[in-house]
Amino acid sequence: MADVISPAKLAPNPLFLRDEELRQGIELLFYAYRDFTGEPDAILAKLGLGRAHHRAIYFVGRHAGITVSELLAILKITKQSLSRVLSQLVLEGYIHQRPGKRDRRQRLLELTEKGKELERQLTRTQRERIARAYREAGAEAVAGYRKVLLGLIDETERRKILARLDSAGKGAA
Amino acid sequence: MADVISPAKLAPNPLFLRDEELRQGIELLFYAYRDFTGEPDAILAKLGLGRAHHRAIYFVGRHAGITVSELLAILKITKQSLSRVLSQLVLEGYIHQRPGKRDRRQRLLELTEKGKELERQLTRTQRERIARAYREAGAEAVAGYRKVLLGLIDETERRKILARLDSAGKGAA
DNA sequence: AAATTACGTCAGCCATGTTGACATATTCCG
């Protein structure tokens, strides 16, 4: 204000632009996630289930035969929290447990037919949403979306996740 | 299996590829959001605050003079839920309320100096995370990231959000 | 003057996260 010629008016302040750009990146992520997770809740509510159940069902479906500790590592919650969700899903016949062959302490998890049916139903709306966004944005944009999201993930996790994305659906030990 | 020549081996099944691609899009969003939101919690916990306070502080900081109902529309929670958070933030001196000039029923919200300080502290780690991801991915990828995320948002919301992103930081009535 | 709007508040419920302590079965290792 006191300056005769404000430097900010001569050249657009790069720090300001940067901050603005970054905040938009934050907010887009917030809004997208907000709307993305909103949809399946109605289906779940009717069954007396919540988002936590959706996440468990999704990843068990994605990695048939996953162990409890692997699932914990993906969800990053405590075993007590997972246990509540998981035991309910087993009780109600969505998920089946069997002891590991190599290591009989493990409980390998997989969806029952009922579980698979629910998984399909829950994921359908989200798949459609992503599909539409991909289609409208184009292949190049999709590559950018993937690249940036991957960069947002904790560095120590990135390798693991890339491996998981690749090996998914092939079943585990 | 029973087919003499499996069609899936001649041409890669486009439905399968599509499903795989879409699921990766879902999972990347999950992992990125998981790690993105994780960081500021430690700071908040020391102050006896939670994620809900962070969101309120963030958007009040971003839209100085925002009304309660506008904030509700952004967060998509009930007024009762917001009230709990907001009244605590006012009580502890992070947010200041003043009546609207045109409409004195409104309570226009803005951060106090204390609130601004906390906002900066909280947003710093997230800004840095986005900045790093942007830098590593490149400008073209950033454009794609924005395009796809925008496409994931509810269509009825998109216009509003674009307007918000543009007008942010210029203050409201 | 009546209806609507913006906001707030009280009360209670539910889902889902947390910590801490402890139990059991199995596997690994010296």
Place this chain on the structure above:
DNA sequence: CGGAATATGTCAACATGGCTGACGTAATTT
């Protein structure tokens, strides 16, 4: 073989942050 480590489960208590429903007040609109 026997003890340590591992995979999993369980009980109890608590915090956060959503939700619904009901009701109240001040200001604005009609």
